[in-house]
Amino acid sequence: MDDRERIRLKMRRLRRQLDHYSSEWSAQACRWLDWKFQVSQHPLLSVGIAAAAGYLLIPGKKAPVRVELDEATRKEIVKQLQIQQFKEPISQSPAVPTLWQTGVTIASQLLLRSAINYGVSQIDRLMNAERTVTETESPETMHSVYHEIDPHSSLEHDNDIHLYQRT
Incomplete structure (x- = not known):
């Protein structure tokens, strides 16, 4: 190989x-400019930078403006404010x-709820009692006759024997 070929070969290798x-450096530069990558790599530093930026961007309080008034001007302003105050209708704020009153309201609501709950429980009890009677009665028990004998009287009187039949 001559010198020219060696130089060309070196130039190709260098290219x-x-x-x-260059592709590696551009990828690394893109990674360094990506803010998501930077936040993931340096979270505390990112929070500190964000806090500093917020502090610098929020404007500070302005100093209050102090106006010096003479006595005549001050009296005139007070007079105008009083006149203006009586011209405007007085707004009715809701009564506190x-x-x-709060205690009475709470007590009445509790009583109302208790009465409603008692009524619902009584209706539920009546409905459950009616349901259990109809569920326990079978065709055999509906036509059976119950005899009840009074133990203080003799068996001779028909009035002492009571017949009950469920219908």
Whole structure:
């Protein structure tokens, strides 16, 4: 191989290495400019930078403006405010209930709820009692006759024997 061929071969190798390195460097530069990558790699530093940026972006309080008025101007302003105050209709703010009214309201709601619950339980009891009577009665028991004998009287009187029949 002569010197020219060796130089050309070295140049090709250098170009390939430059292509490889340039693509690698551009990928690394993109990674370094990606804010998601930076936050994942440096979370505490990211939070600190965000806090500092927020502190710098929020404007500070402005100093209050102090106006010096003479006595005549101050009296005139107060007079105008009083006149304006009486011209405007007085708005009716809703009345705040007293402690007694609040207690009475709570007690009445509790009583109402208790009465409703008692009524519902009584209706439920009646419906369950009716349901159990109809469920326990069979065709044999519906036509059976029950005899009840009074133990204080003799068996001679028909009035002492009571016949009950369920219908």
